[in-house]
Amino acid sequence: MKYDIQDASLREQGVKRIQWAESDMPVLQQVRTQFKKQKPLKGKKIAACLHVTAETANLVRTLKEGGAEVALCASNPLSTQDPVAAALALEYGIPTFAKKGEDRATFFKHLHAVIEKGVHLTMDDGADLVSTIHTERTDLIPQMLGGTEETTTGVIRLHAMAKDGALKFPVVAVNDAKTKNMFDNRYGTGQSTLDSIVRATDVLLAGRTFVVAGYGWCGKGLASRARGMGANVVVTEIDTIKALEAVMDGFRVMPMEEAARIGDIFCTVTGNTSVLDKRHFSLMKDGVIICNAGHFDVEINIPQLASMTKTVRKNIRPFVDEYTVKGKHIFLLADGRLVNLAAAEGHPASVMDMSFATQALACEWMATQKIKLAPGVYEVSEDIERMVARTKLASMNIAIDELTKEQKKYLDSWNEGT
Ligand code: ADE
DSSP states (O other): OOOEESOGGGHHHHHHHHHHHHTTOHHHHHHHHHHHHHOTTTTOEEEEEEOOSHHHHHHHHHHHHTTOEEEEEESSTTOOOHHHHHHHHHTSOOOEEEOTTOOHHHHHHHHHHHHHTOOSEEEESSSHHHHHHHHTOGGGGGGOOEEEEOSHHHHHHHHHHHHTTOOOSEEEEGGGSHHHIIIIIIIIHHHHHHHHHHHHHOOOOTTOEEEEEOOSHHHHHHHHHHHHTTOEEEEEOSOHHHHHHHHHTTOEEOOHHHHHHHOSEEEEOSSSSOSBOHHHHTTOOTTEEEEEOSSSTTSBOHHHHHHTOSOEEEEEETTEEEEEETTEEEEEEGGGSBHHHHSSOOSOHHHHHHHHHHHHHHHHHHHTOSSOOOSEEEOOOHHHHHHHHHHHHHHTTOOOOOOOHHHHHHHHOSSOOO
16 A cells, blocks of 8 residues: 555645645754755655644655655544645655544554554654554564654653563654743644634633643643633642642642533643543533543543433534533533644644654654664753754744853852852
8 A cells, every 4th residue: 555545636735735834844944954965864764653734744754855765644543634645645755644534443554554664763643653563563673773752642651661671662752852842732732722622612712711631831831821812721730749830820720520610611631541530521511612632532531421421412513522411511522632633733833843853853863873772762862952942043033142251151160159
């Protein structure tokens, strides 16, 4: 199978979307220019399992420009932009296996199709390639140079594997780079999640009680943006320090059982399971909207919700299902999957620019190591982070101060005090 996409006639539309995104990705463009000259990925096969968006298209084009053979599948069954998948397969010659709304069997068929194309390096958003290679294709492990991981949930999975001694090749935790999580997780999730809720429901946020479950970088971004739109924001947390941070950032913090009674809109961003559960659904007001912006669709316990519901009206608007619990309506968005990618376009190109420039450079780093790296989870180097931040600032025409000689000396000395 060369590729598997929804609709070839969407190719032109996809090209336009990819070009539009490209114009807001100056750091990635610079990496591409450098890759074109130096071909650091020559002869390397990269299996990529990412959200198939216009921004991802520009990342895989960059890897190809660097000399790699890349194949791409979707990291979530609902996040694929079909026009982009068509353009990638037909215009840019990237074997792409992704259809928006694909079922579970197709999702895994696509994952395997990408692995079948050959793999020295993996690029994951959620660790599905790494996990599949370690469970079903262990024959490939000796040829693996390593991988990169885009998201918090994936990094958590990798650390769990490493702790068990199960991780058999090196993987760079791109998610943990400052140039990724401080911007993509915070501002990207903040904006795109609100965008998706509004697109799906047309709800007015001002004056509503907006409950954010989880106060990591994503939750922080979402809470701050919801407040910016005039919502009364409530945060729920299980971590004492994050809870305290939310309090001092000016949010109300309370257990979900209390929040469930007062919230109008709920969004989970925790990376954990059953954050909204049976005991919460029964407390909710009539007409609430519930959704998830965490990686997997486990944060809202949908089987429990369904078990409490006599009638489910599917698709009362695109991405909106109505569940009726004891006469009260609960509107679930995007089947509890990543709402910002399912019901909107994911994070804007300008912020994915930094994440994906970091991805491309981390991949280059991994591919060009002289000595085989030991299995484990690796950090993105300070050099890469600095390069990405410097280039992004320059693209925004923002100059900053430099340390003077006197200041450098002062910082290096330990004997100058009061
Ligand atoms: N994750 C969140 N937003 C994304 C986007 N626009 N493209 C790829 N991955 C994403």
